[in-house]
Amino acid sequence: xxxxxxxxxxxxxxxxxxxxxxxxxxxxxxxxxxxxxxxxxxxxxxxxxxxxxxxxxxxxxxxxxxxxxxxxxxxxxxxxxxxxxxxxxxxxxxxxxxxxxxxxxxxxxxxxxxxxxxxxxxxxxxxxxxxxxxxxxxxxxxxxxxxxxxxxxxxxxxxxxxxxxxxxxxxxxxxxxxxxxxxxxxxxxxxxxxxxxxxxxxxxxxxxxxxxxxxxxxxxxxxxxxxxxxxxxxxxxxxxxxxxxxxxxxxxxxxxxxxxxxxxxxxxxxxxxxxxxxxxxxxxxxxxxxxxxxxxxxxxxxxxxxxxxxxxxxxxxxxxxxxxxxxxxxxxxxxxxxxxxxxxxxxxxxxxxxxxxxxxx
Amino acid sequence: xxxxxxxxxxxxxxxxxxxxxxxxxxxxxxxxxxxxxxxxxxxxxxxxxxxxxxxxxxxxxxxxxxxxxxxxxxxxxxxxxxxxxxxxxxxxxxxxxxxxxxxxxxxxxxxxxxxxxxxxxxxxxxxxxxxxxxxxxxxxxxxxxxxxxxxxxxxxxxxxxxxxxxxxxxxxxxxxxxxxxxxxxxxxxxxxxxxxxxxxxxxxxxxxxxxxxxxxxxxxxxxxxxxxxxxxxxxxxxxxxxxxxxxxxxxxxxxxxxxxxxxxxxxxxx
Ligand SMILES: Cc1ncc(C[n+]2csc(CCOP(=O)(O)OP(=O)(O)O)c2C)c(N)n1
Numbered sequence: 001x002x003x004x005x006x007x008x009x010x011x012x013x014x015x016x017x018x019x020x021x022x023x024x025x026x027x028x029x030x031x032x033x034x035x036x037x038x039x040x041x042x043x044x045x046x047x048x049x050x051x052x053x054x055x056x057x058x059x060x061x062x063x064x065x066x067x068x069x070x071x072x073x074x075x076x077x078x079x080x081x082x083x084x085x086x087x088x089x090x091x092x093x094x095x096x097x098x099x100x101x102x103x104x105x106x107x108x109x110x111x112x113x114x115x116x117x118x119x120x121x122x123x124x125x126x127x128x129x130x131x132x133x134x135x136x137x138x139x140x141x142x143x144x145x146x147x148x149x150x151x152x153x154x155x156x157x158x159x160x161x162x163x164x165x166x167x168x169x170x171x172x173x174x175x176x177x178x179x180x181x182x183x184x185x186x187x188x189x190x191x192x193x194x195x196x197x198x199x200x201x202x203x204x205x206x207x208x209x210x211x212x213x214x215x216x217x218x219x220x221x222x223x224x225x226x227x228x229x230x231x232x233x234x235x236x237x238x239x240x241x242x243x244x245x246x247x248x249x250x251x252x253x254x255x256x257x258x259x260x261x262x263x264x265x266x267x268x269x270x271x272x273x274x275x276x277x278x279x280x281x282x283x284x285x286x287x288x289x290x291x292x293x294x295x296x297x298x299x300x301x302x303x304x305x306x307x308x309x310x311x312x313x314x315x316x317x318x319x320x321x322x323x324x325x326x327x328x329x330x331x332x333x334x335x336x337x338x339x340x341x342x343x344x345x346x347x348x349x350x351x352x353x354x355x356x357x358x359x360x361x
Numbered sequence: 362x363x364x365x366x367x368x369x370x371x372x373x374x375x376x377x378x379x380x381x382x383x384x385x386x387x388x389x390x391x392x393x394x395x396x397x398x399x400x401x402x403x404x405x406x407x408x409x410x411x412x413x414x415x416x417x418x419x420x421x422x423x424x425x426x427x428x429x430x431x432x433x434x435x436x437x438x439x440x441x442x443x444x445x446x447x448x449x450x451x452x453x454x455x456x457x458x459x460x461x462x463x464x465x466x467x468x469x470x471x472x473x474x475x476x477x478x479x480x481x482x483x484x485x486x487x488x489x490x491x492x493x494x495x496x497x498x499x500x501x502x503x504x505x506x507x508x509x510x511x512x513x514x515x516x517x518x519x520x521x522x523x524x525x526x527x528x529x530x531x532x533x534x535x536x537x538x539x540x541x542x543x544x545x546x547x548x549x550x551x552x553x554x555x556x557x558x559x560x561x562x563x564x565x566x567x568x569x570x571x572x573x574x575x576x577x578x579x580x581x582x583x584x585x586x587x588x589x590x591x592x593x594x595x596x597x598x599x600x601x602x603x604x605x606x607x608x609x610x611x612x613x614x615x616x617x618x619x620x621x622x623x624x625x626x627x628x629x630x631x
Pocket of ligand 1: 426495501503
């Protein structure tokens with residue numbers, strides 16, 4: 001059993017980064033995630049594990065520092081909240097194009113624009129459908145607990161290096177700010193230069209030695225046929241993600257007549273809704289996508305032939321619901337319920353929506 | 362292209378060679394226009410890296426601009442940055458590999474327009490990197506639009522009647538501004554229009570890399586450059602135009618020669 005602590009989601013991001021042997025963090029303050037860098041600065045990991053922590057002049061600079069540092073084959077990350085992630089879109093696209101691993105945490109707040117500092121899930125489309133330019137995909141993990149904030153930093157780096165692709169942890173203000181019990185991994189050392197050479201020696205730009213060709217970290221290619229081949233290689237990688245790394249949780253779905261689909265903190269709320277509904281004799285289950293990209297479409301398609309309908313619950317105007325509709329492909333009813341602007345619905349509100357939109361309707 | 366490559370190869374005969382090519386310069390045919398300064402500066406960087414024996418410890422950061430393909434020509438590891446972000450990329454590289462040599466290479470649009478914030482803050486942090494700045498007073502790559510360093514009255518494709526201060530503001534002497542920043546150790550402005558100038562610029566680049574080795578702060582080398590295609594002048598006339606018009610606005614010489622500021626001069630007292 002690892003060390004147990006009561007911690008805030010944002011603090012745990014910092015603690016997990018240090019403990020998993022992350023090499024560098026670059027960031028810029030923004031509510032509701034400023035505790036990530038504050039915690040890192042207070043813990044001074046450069047004196048312990050040797051991790052670099054730097055406050056950049058903007059999120060644009062942060063992500064391009066991540067881009068540069070990741071080119072060394074080291075484990076590098078950043079965190080921000082919605083408006084800051086918009087500024088990072090350029091760098092994220094470059095990193096996906098240059099096939100560099102990194103972990104990006106988005107503790108979402110309400111938008112559009114400066115919006116609100118209250119929690120939201122309105123960046124679902126930005127995270128899963130693009131955000132930056134070009135045909136690229138991230139691997140997007142949606143934590144629903146402080147424990148998952150911790151675990152997904154560790155998992156995020158594993159997946160980022162498995163695919164040489166940026167991984168986004170799409171959290172929200174609720175999981176960022178709430179405190180829960182968390183089991184921490186023991187401190188792991190940062191990778192040695194020898195380990196880095198073994199893992200990333202075929203591509204990392206660490207200085208050209210006599211025994212190899214120069215390494216160039218770039219997304220640029222002027223020859224269209226090579227550029228198309230590069231794109232096809234990326235697409236093959238994304239297809240592999242869909243095959244090997246779809247993650248989700250099902251709760252009381254076996255006998256369910258209705259299924260709620262929700263991610264992150266919305267799923268925590270809906271878990272309670274399932275209990276309330278079941279206490280009233282309505283058989284409701286919950287599917288919680290853990291990877292939003294690749295999206296768990298197969299399990300939803302499977303249940304589409306078994307249930308009377310799905311209710312998608314999200315803190316936005318209805319974004320994931322479109323992915324559910326694609327997976328369901330007309331086989332059953334799909335409804336949406338959500339709140340916006342930083343309002344977090346309560347379980348009874350969701351239950352009422354279920355009654356009104358699916359069961360009664 | 363293959364015919365051109367062959368023609369160039371035909372010229373490269375022992376009897377024609379007056380200056381040996383650094384083994385660090387790859388054999389690719391450069392895409393630069395005749396008269397362009399970029400190629401000369403590339404060569405100088407290659408020579409300095411070779412002479413210092415740091416090929417295996419150096420990472421170059423190429424910009425978006427005509428030098429976007431710099432990575433093709435010098436035989437070292439490279440990292441291609443987004444437009445203007447080279448100082449941030451170089452910061453990231455240097456921070457995780459402080460024992461390596463890291464340099465950025467940028468044009469005036471890249472360094473002094475879209476990337477101004479990244480430029481200022483990298484220098485203000487005193488990042489131990491070398492920054493090479495090619496100031497040709499125009500956007501070469503995109504076809505000759507106005508740059509922040511375009512001179513007043515200078516015709517470009519977006520200032521077809523000449524740069525007008527009421528509309529476009531003033532030429533930006535960013536190097537003078539950077540020299541004010543406490544993180545800057547060495548700031549100099551050079552050129553490469555003749556052999557003497559080339560030798561001086563090489564010395565400056567060498568010095569910049571040595572300052573990096575000593576971790577003294579940011580070493581910044583501006584090279585006032587020509588863009589024959591953008592200026593629509595012959596290479597010879599470009600040099601003349603540069604000397605007559607650019608040098609008065611961008612005077613050559615060292616602007617700062619030392620180490621970054623003492624933190625005590627900037628600390629709170631209580
Ligand atoms: C975000 C973004 N905006 C615009 C461009 C288009 N662009 C490419 S190079 C360039 C200007 C380059 O000029 P400069 O930095 O002076 O370098 P030069 O080509 O003159 O060497 C521009 C505007 C781009 N690639 N990316």
